Amino acid sequence: MRLGEALRMVAQDAEMYADPQRALELARRRRRRRLAAGSATAAALVIAAVWAVHLLPFKASRLPASPRPVATSSGERASKRAYPARVELPSGAATPLPTDRGVGPAALIYSVGNRPLLVATTGAQYALPTPNLFDSGLIALSPDGRWLLDGPVLRDLTSNVTYDVPRGTAQWSPDARWLLIETSSGHQLVNTVSGRAIPVANAAAVLDNGQILVASNIQRTRATITITDAGSGGNPHTFTVDGSGILAADEGIAGRSGDGGFSLYQVWPYSTDGALFEVQGSTNLVLLDVSLTDGRILHRTVVPAEQPPYQFWAIAGMDSGKLVLRHQPPGNTTPSPGTTTPVPPYQLAVIDPSGGTPAVVCTIPAHSLVLARGSNRAL
Amino acid sequence: MGRYEGFPEFVLARGPALCRTAYLLCGDHATAEDLVQSALVRTAERWPSVVAGGNPEGYVRRATINEHISRWRRFGRRERLVAELPDRPMASDDTADRLHLLTAIRNLAPRQRAVVVLRSYEDLSETETAAILGCSVGTVKRQTHDALARLRQLVPVAVDDASEVVR
Numbered sequence: 130m131r132l133g134e135a136l137r138m139v140a141q142d143a144e145m146y147a148d149p150q151r152a153l154e155l156a157r158r159r160r161r162r163r164l165a166a167g168s169a170t171a172a173a174l175v176i177a178a179v180w181a182v183h184l185l186p187f188k189a190s191r192l193p194a195s196p197r198p199v200a201t202s203s204g205e206r207a208s209k210r211a212y213p214a215r216v217e218l219p220s221g222a223a224t225p226l227p228t229d230r231g232v233g234p235a236a237l238i239y240s241v242g243n244r245p246l247l248v249a250t251t252g253a254q255y256a257l258p259t260p261n262l263f264d265s266g267l268i269a270l271s272p273d274g275r276w277l278l279d280g281p282v283l284r285d286l287t288s289n290v291t292y293d294v295p296r297g298t299a300q301w302s303p304d305a306r307w308l309l310i311e312t313s314s315g316h317q318l319v320n321t322v323s324g325r326a327i328p329v330a331n332a333a334a335v336l337d338n339g340q341i342l343v344a345s346n347i348q349r350t351r352a353t354i355t356i357t358d359a360g361s362g363g364n365p366h367t368f369t370v371d372g373s374g375i376l377a378a379d380e381g382i383a384g385r386s387g388d389g390g391f392s393l394y395q396v397w398p399y400s401t402d403g404a405l406f407e408v409q410g411s412t413n414l415v416l417l418d419v420s421l422t423d424g425r426i427l428h429r430t431v432v433p434a435e436q437p438p439y440q441f442w443a444i445a446g447m448d449s450g451k452l453v454l455r456h457q458p459p460g461n462t463t464p465s466p467g468t469t470t471p472v473p474p475y476q477l478a479v480i481d482p483s484g485g486t487p488a489v490v491c492t493i494p495a496h497s498l499v500l501a502r503g504s505n506r507a508l
Numbered sequence: 509m510g511r512y513e514g515f516p517e518f519v520l521a522r523g524p525a526l527c528r529t530a531y532l533l534c535g536d537h538a539t540a541e542d543l544v545q546s547a548l549v550r551t552a553e554r555w556p557s558v559v560a561g562g563n564p565e566g567y568v569r570r571a572t573i574n575e576h577i578s579r580w581r582r583f584g585r586r587e588r589l590v591a592e593l594p595d596r597p598m599a600s601d602d603t604a605d606r607l608h609l610l611t612a613i614r615n616l617a618p619r620q621r622a623v624v625v626l627r628s629y630e631d632l633s634e635t636e637t638a639a640i641l642g643c644s645v646g647t648v649k650r651q652t653h654d655a656l657a658r659l660r661q662l663v664p665v666a667v668d669d670a671s672e673v674v675r
Binding site: 132133135136137139140141142143144145146147148149150151152153155156159160230231232233287288 | 512515516518519520521523524526527528529530531532537540541544545548549551552553555609610613624625628629631656659
């Protein structure tokens with residue numbers, strides 16, 4: 130591999146860090162401070178001159194101290210960079226998503242009244258051209274928000290680069306480098322750096338290193354998993370995921386498929402070493418955190434139902450190794466006729482694969498359909 | 509908009525390329541964001557004269573590199589440089605290759621990193637690189653030689669054609 134080529138591959142991992150509005154705000158603030166300091170200096174010179182002329186002993190008043198910018202930690206910057214705190218419907222028609230320039234990574238896509246809007250990490254909103262995207266299931270955002278799959282077109286939102294890709298439902302590797310597309314004629318694996326697609330086996334997920342995860346011998350609570358090189362099928366590594374000892378009687382990692390067998394519910398890899406297996410059959414939101422080295426179940430990740438048997442949390446996507454949840458606050462979600470009680474907004478939250486308390490990152494208008502990062506299904 | 513006319517459009521148009529350069533220079537997202545934003549603030553403060561100069565992208569790129577070098581002078585010694593990289597698979601795994609190369613680049617001195625990025629990634633000539641770094645062509649040649657020697661030692665598979673850089 131040549132050095133220039135290798136550097137270009139590494140550079141593909143860069144995100145859009147440039148925020149013109151933030152730069153302008155700071156530049157304006159510094160300019161105001163300089164102008165104020167200049168005015169103060171001029172005033173002090175005038176006062177000194179007056180004092181010297183009249184020999185009057187008075188003091189020049191001191192300027193108030195300028196506010197100092199407050200530094201934030203990288204983590205705070207990262208979460209602020211990814212999501213605007215509050216998303217609200219624009220008052221007028223939103224600007225169509227431009228095709229001749231980048232808009233930066235997207236935080237999410239949402240739709241109220243069949244008007245899909247892409248929300249950039251800067252908070253800017255752009256109208257998407259197809260009105261029924263949420264019905265088709267063919268639109269997907271990458272886990273880093275950089276790539277937008279819209280039917281057969283994969284768009285880099287940080288530039289105007291597009292690739293033609295096979296049309297189908299898509300899953301991403303956690304680092305967004307690989308896109309696994311299920312088409313009517315089989316699975317294709319797309320490299321987002323080159324745009325090249327290759328046919329692969331019937332896979333459940335794709336990992337950061339381009340290896341695919343294939344399931345076989347699927348039962349309700351267990352499955353055999355083989356991780357293998359995508360194109361060649363080489364370097365197979367097989368293990369069993371067995372949840373029978375940790376799942377309740379009604380719970381399972383797989384459900385009946387049309388052919389009478391079982392198929393896995395969604396599998397969410399979060400690194401090359403681990404994946405979350407969705408569990409159905411519980412009132413709570415349950416996932417199994419599974420080691421992709423040997424199939425061991427590392428955690429049973431649970432988000433309890435707030436008002437059993439009603440669950441207001443739902444899995445929305447995967448953002449850079451963290452699971453994204455949508456929360457529909459309980460109560461007053463449907464206003465009674467004749468009342469003006471405001472409907473609370475929905476929330477997006479992130480949670481570590483091993484569990485913990487969901488951290489709310491963003492609110493979105495109530496009754497929205499939302500498509501989060503790393504997902505192709507709108508909630 | 510007034511004195512800042514055209515600045516947001518410039519950032520949206522050229523921002524991704526500048527971000528990629530910044531990421532190559534420092535190798536992590538948080539620092540790259542700091543570099544890019546600091547360079548953009550400096551550019552915005554002087555935007556009318558930067559535009560009058562006719563090469564705003566070159567100005568931001570130079571500001572980014574200067575910020576990168578001055579940060580290293582202030583904070584760089586906190587970085588942990590390693591004599592040898594840990595063993596990793598090299599041949600077939602693109603992701604491992606990228607991580608390995610990124611780690612190797614982070615082990616270069618900041619001016620060496622800048623030279624490698626400008627010469628091999630930006631495809632600039634020695635003269636153009638010297639102009640951006642504010643040094644002589646001879647210094648660029650020496651830094652290039654030293655950087656490639658170091659990279660050859662750390663990731664030989666990524667530097668198998670030295671003539672690509674030393675043209």
